[in-house]
Amino acid sequence: MKRIQIFAALLLFAWTLNAQTALDEAKKKIVNENYNEAKGLLDKYIASEKDPNKQAEAYFWLGECDYLNLIDDNPQQAMEKAREQYNKGLTLSKGNAQCQVGMGKLLLDKKNEKEALKTFDSAVRASKAKPYKEGHPEIFMLIGDAYMNGVNKNLDQADANYTRARDIEPKSATALIKMGDAKLAKGDAGGAMSAYETASQKDPKNPEVYLKRALIWQRASKYDKAIEECEAGRKVDESYAGFCKLLAELHYATGEFNKVTGDLDCYLSKTKIDDPDARLRFIKFLTYSAKDYTRAITEANKFAATSADKYPSVYRWLAWANFEKATLLEKGKKPAEFGDEWKMLMEESNKASKMLLAKLPADRVVDYDYNYAMRSSLKLNDIASAIKYGNEVIKLDSTRTCEIYSSFIQGYYDQKLIKEGLSMLDEKVNKGCKATYSDYFFGMYYANAVTREYERSIKYCDKYIEAVPSGPDGFYYKGMSQTQIDDVENPKWLAKDTYEKLIALYEAKPEDARTKSFVTTAYNYMAIYYGAQQDLVKAKEFCQKVLAIEPANKTALNTMTQLGN
Numbered sequence: 237m238k239r240i241q242i243f244a245a246l247l248l249f250a251w252t253l254n255a256q257t258a259l260d261e262a263k264k265k266i267v268n269e270n271y272n273e274a275k276g277l278l279d280k281y282i283a284s285e286k287d288p289n290k291q292a293e294a295y296f297w298l299g300e301c302d303y304l305n306l307i308d309d310n311p312q313q314a315m316e317k318a319r320e321q322y323n324k325g326l327t328l329s330k331g332n333a334q335c336q337v338g339m340g341k342l343l344l345d346k347k348n349e350k351e352a353l354k355t356f357d358s359a360v361r362a363s364k365a366k367p368y369k370e371g372h373p374e375i376f377m378l379i380g381d382a383y384m385n386g387v388n389k390n391l392d393q394a395d396a397n398y399t400r401a402r403d404i405e406p407k408s409a410t411a412l413i414k415m416g417d418a419k420l421a422k423g424d425a426g427g428a429m430s431a432y433e434t435a436s437q438k439d440p441k442n443p444e445v446y447l448k449r450a451l452i453w454q455r456a457s458k459y460d461k462a463i464e465e466c467e468a469g470r471k472v473d474e475s476y477a478g479f480c481k482l483l484a485e486l487h488y489a490t491g492e493f494n495k496v497t498g499d500l501d502c503y504l505s506k507t508k509i510d511d512p513d514a515r516l517r518f519i520k521f522l523t524y525s526a527k528d529y530t531r532a533i534t535e536a537n538k539f540a541a542t543s544a545d546k547y548p549s550v551y552r553w554l555a556w557a558n559f560e561k562a563t564l565l566e567k568g569k570k571p572a573e574f575g576d577e578w579k580m581l582m583e584e585s586n587k588a589s590k591m592l593l594a595k596l597p598a599d600r601v602v603d604y605d606y607n608y609a610m611r612s613s614l615k616l617n618d619i620a621s622a623i624k625y626g627n628e629v630i631k632l633d634s635t636r637t638c639e640i641y642s643s644f645i646q647g648y649y650d651q652k653l654i655k656e657g658l659s660m661l662d663e664k665v666n667k668g669c670k671a672t673y674s675d676y677f678f679g680m681y682y683a684n685a686v687t688r689e690y691e692r693s694i695k696y697c698d699k700y701i702e703a704v705p706s707g708p709d710g711f712y713y714k715g716m717s718q719t720q721i722d723d724v725e726n727p728k729w730l731a732k733d734t735y736e737k738l739i740a741l742y743e744a745k746p747e748d749a750r751t752k753s754f755v756t757t758a759y760n761y762m763a764i765y766y767g768a769q770q771d772l773v774k775a776k777e778f779c780q781k782v783l784a785i786e787p788a789n790k791t792a793l794n795t796m797t798q799l800g801n
Contacts, residue, residue, distance in 0.1 A: 259290075262297060268477040268506055271301040272513055288328040295325030296334035303341075305513055308520075310549075310600045311387060315342050333363040333375050341382035344390075356382075373401035377414055384418060394418040409439035416448055425452050443473035450482055459490045477506035484526050496528060512547055515539055523553045529561035533584075544591075549600070551592035555608045558585035562615075571650075586612035589625075603632040610640070614647040619656075622647050638669035649678060654686045661696075676700035680713045690717040708751040711738035715758065727768070735761050756782045760791045772799055 258281045265274035278294045278301070285291050299321030306314035319342055325335035340355035356379045363372035380397035383390040395418035402411040416431035429452055436445045446469025453462035463486050466479045480502035487495040504518060519539060522532035536554045544550055562581035566574055589609035593601060610625035626640040641664035648657030661679050665671055671679075679696035683689040697714035704710060711734050718730035735758035742748070742755040763778035776799055782792035 258284075259294060259297075262294075264475075266297065266301060266304065268475075269304075269517060270477075270506075271305045275301050289332060292325035292329035292332035293334050295321050295328070296332070296338050299325075299335075299338050303338075307387070311345075312599055315345060318342065331358070331362045333359040333372065334378060336362065337375060337378040337382060340379070341386050344382055345387040347388055352382075368404060370404055373405040373408055373411060376401035376404070377411055380414055380418065384414070384421070389421075391418055391422045395422070407438055409435040409442050409445070412438065413442070413444050413448060420448075420452060420455070425455065428452060441472050443469045443476040443479070445469075446472065447476070447478045447482065450479075450486075454482070454486060454489075457489075459486050462486050463490075475506060477503055480506060481521065481525075484521075484528075488526055488528070496526060497531075500526065500528070500531070512539075512543055515543075516547055516550060516553075519550065519553045523557045523560075527560070529557040529564075532557040533561070544595070548592060548595035551588045551595070552605055554588035555585045555592060555605070555612070558582070558588060559608055559612055582612055582615050586616055586618075601632075603629050603636070606632070610643065614643060614650075617647075617651050619644075619647045619651060619653070637667055638664065641667065641669060642672065642675065645675065645678075649682075654682045658683060658687065658689070658692065671699065673700070673703055676703060677709060680710065680717075684713050684717050684720075688720075690720045693717040694721075706741070708738055708741055708748075708754045711735070711741070712754040712757065715761065719761070729765055731761060732765055752785065756785055756789060756792075759785075760789070760795065763792065763795050767795065767799055775799055 258277055262274045262277040262281065265271070265277065275298055278298050282291050282294045285294070299318040302317035302321060303314045306317065318338060322335040322338035322342075325332050326339075329335075336355055336359035340352045340359065343349075343352035343355060359375055359379070360371035363375040364370070365372070376397045380394045380401070383397065384394035395415060398411055398414040398418055402408060402415060405411060412431045412435035416428040416435065419425075419431060420428035429449065432445050432448045432452075435442065439445070446465045450462040450465035450469070453459070453465060463483065466483050466486070469476065470479045480499050484496050484499035484503065487493070487499060500518075500522070503521075515535070516539070519532055519536045522528045522535060526532075532553060536550050536557065539547070540550045540554065558581045562574075562578050562585065565578045565581070585608065589605065589612060592605055593609060596605070606625045606628040610622045610629060613619070613622035613625060623644055626644060630637050630640055641660065645657050645660045645664065648654070648660060658679060661671065661675055664675070676696050676699045680693045680700055683693035683696060694714055694717045697710045697717065700707070701710035701714070715731040715734040715738065718734060722728055722730045738751070738758045739755060739762070742751045742758075745751065759778045759782045763775045763782070766772075766774035766778065776796065779792045779796045779799070782789050783796075786792070
C-alpha cells in the first residue's frame with residue numbers, strides 16, 4: 237500500500253512538473269512571437285490544471301498573446317480580446333495578481349492612471365506570501381511591463397517597478413534585464429549596459445542578455461560588435477528567434493545583403509511561419525525593419541492570394557513596400573525619367589491602399605494607411621483622391637494638418653494647377669499653419685509670373701522677406717509686382733523702397749551671384765525713376781551700374797539714349 241502511495245506521489249509530481257513545463261514553454265513561444273502555438277499550449281494547460289489560481293495565470297498569458305499580437309495593427313481589438321481573457325482568469329480566481337495587472341495595463345492604455353495604480357496595488361497585495369512579504373517580484377516586473385510596453389508609456393515608472401523587483405530578488409537576471417530595457421529606452425545606454433552585464437553574471441546562459449547588448453551596439457551604429465553578441469548568444473540558445481531577426485537588420489545595415497536571406501529563413505523556422513499571424517508579422521518585419529521590399533512584396537502577394545479576405549491588413553504592407561521600392565527608383569532622376577517599373581510599383585501601392593481601405597473595418601484603419609494612399613495618389617497625379625485621403629489623415633491625427641496641406645500644395649504645383657495650389661496655400665495659412673520658406677517662395681513667384689495676381693504676390697513677398705530678410709528673391713518679386721500695379725500714366729513709384737533694399741543687399745555682398753542676377757532690374761528702375769525726377773546725373777549713374785554688370789543690357793542702353801547720351 238505504501239509503495240502504491242509513493243508511486244502515486246511520483247506520478248503527481250511528474251504531472252505537476254510537466255504542467256509547469258507546459259506553462260514555461262508557452263512563455264517561450266510568446267518571446268518568439270509564436271502566439272498561436274503559445275495559445276494552444278495554454279489551452280491544454282488550463283484543461284489539465286486543477287488549481288484555479290494557476291488556471292487564472294494561464295488566462296493572463298492568453299490575454300497577453302492577444303494583446304501583443306494585435307496591439308500594433310488594431311489597438312482596440314487587442315484591448316478587448318485581452319480584457320476577455322483577464323476576466324476569465326478573475327472569474328476563476330478572484331483577485332488573481334497577474335490578471336489584475338492585465339486589467340491595470342488596460343486602464344493605463346485608456347489614460348486612467350489613478351484607477352490603474354489602485355489595480356496594481358491590489359495585485360501586489362494579492363501576491364504577498366512567503367518569502368515575498370513585500371509582494372512577488374514577478375508582479376512588479378509585469379507592472380513594469382505595463383508601463384514599458386503599453387500604449388501610454390511611463391519609462392520612469394517601468395524602471396522603478398523593475399528596480400523594486402530586483403531589490404526583492406537580487407538574484408533575478410530577468411529583473412536586471414528589464415531594468416536595462418527601461419534605461420535604454422530613456423537614453424541611458426551606460427546604465428542599460430551595466431544592468432545587462434550584471435544580469436549576465438547572475439545567469440551566464442540567459443540568451444536575452446546577449447540580444448540586449450547587441451541592441452545597444454546597434455543603437456551606437458557599432459554593427460560588428462552587435463553581430464558578435466548575436467552570434468555568441470546563438471551558441472547559448474539556438475532556439476531564440478530574436479537573434480535571427482536582429483541579425484537580418486544588422487546585415488542589412490552593413491550591406492551584407494547576401495546574409496539577410498539566411499537570417500530571415502532562420503527567423504521563419506523558429507517562429508513557425510505557417511501560422512497566418514506569424515506570416516503577417518514576418519511581412520511587416522520585411523517591410524518595416526529589414527526594408528527588403530522585394531521579398532516583402534513577394535511574400536505579401538503569396539499571402540494575399542490565399543488569406544486576404546480573412547487578413548486584409550496584408551494590403552497595408554503591400555501598399556507600403558511597393559511605394560518605398562518605387563521611391564528608391566526616384567533617386568537622382570526627374571519624374572519623366574522614373575520609368576515603367578516605377579509606375580507599376582506606384583500603381584500597385586495605390587491599388588493595395590484602396591483594397592485595404594475597402595476591406596479593413598474602419599476602426600482598424602490607422603493614419604499611415606491613408607497617408608500611403610494619399611502619397612501614391614499624388615505621385616500618380618490624382619489630386620482629388622489625394623485630398624480625400626489626406627483629410628482622413630488629419631481626422632485621425634490633427635497634428636499633421638500643416639504637413640498634409642504642404643503635400644496638397646505641392647501636388648497642385650506638380651500638375652501645373654498653380655491657381656488651385658495658391659488657394660490651398662491660403663487655406664493652409666488660414667488653418668493657423670506656419671508656412672515654410674518654400675511655401676512663400678512659390679506663392680510669390682507663381683502669383684507674380686503665372687497667375688498675375690500681383691497683390692497676392694506682394695503679400696507672400698512680405699512673408700518671405702520676414703522669414704529670409706537677407707535673401708534677394710522677396711525684394712525682387714515684390715518690386716516686380718509693385719511695378720505691375722503702379723499707375724503707368726501717373727506712377728507712384730511703389731517699388732522704389734523695395735528696390736533700394738535689394739540694391740543695399742547687393743552692394744553689401746557684390747559677390748553673391750543670385751543677388752547680382754536680380755540687381756540690374758533694380759538699377760534700371762532707379763535710373764528711370766531719377767530720369768522722371770529730372771535728376772540726370774543720378775539716372776546716368778544707375779545706368780552705368782547696370783552696364784558694369786551687363787554691358788549689352790538693352791534697357792540701360794535705351795535709357796542712356798533717352799537721357800541724351
